[in-house]
Amino acid sequence: FYNPLNSRILSEQEISAMSSAECNAACLQINQIIVSVLQNIDAHFGRCHQTVVDKILPEIEKQGLSSQKIWEGLKFWQGLFEASANVNLSDNRNDE
Incomplete structure (x- = not known):
């Protein structure tokens, strides 16, 4: 009945002309x-999930670890700049 190469919607007349068995088969x-x-x-x-x-x-986790190491290395400089500018940026950041 259904031909994917020539798909179309049947008209009401074509549907009413079909027998019950043809309708069930379709x-x-x-x-x-x-x-x-x-x-x-x-x-x-499934493939996308895998x-x-x-x-x-795993790449995001590696990036997070690298970023954490960078952040740890920058804390010294943050403290130095905060002290020299007499500001506290730590209150604006969520430290974990």
Whole structure:
């Protein structure tokens, strides 16, 4: 019934001309196509999740560790500049 290369919406006359068995067969075919598309989407989500977990998150964690080391190294300079300018920037930053 359904031809993906020539998909179109049936007219009311074409639908009313279909027998009950033809309607049921068409509905079954459409349901199978929908299930196939959903399975394909699920597989893509699975691959995306694995990419995020296996590749992206570890890189973000490494970047966070590097940034933390840089921040620790800059604390001396922050204190020096705060003292020389008589300001306190530490109140504006959330230190953990």
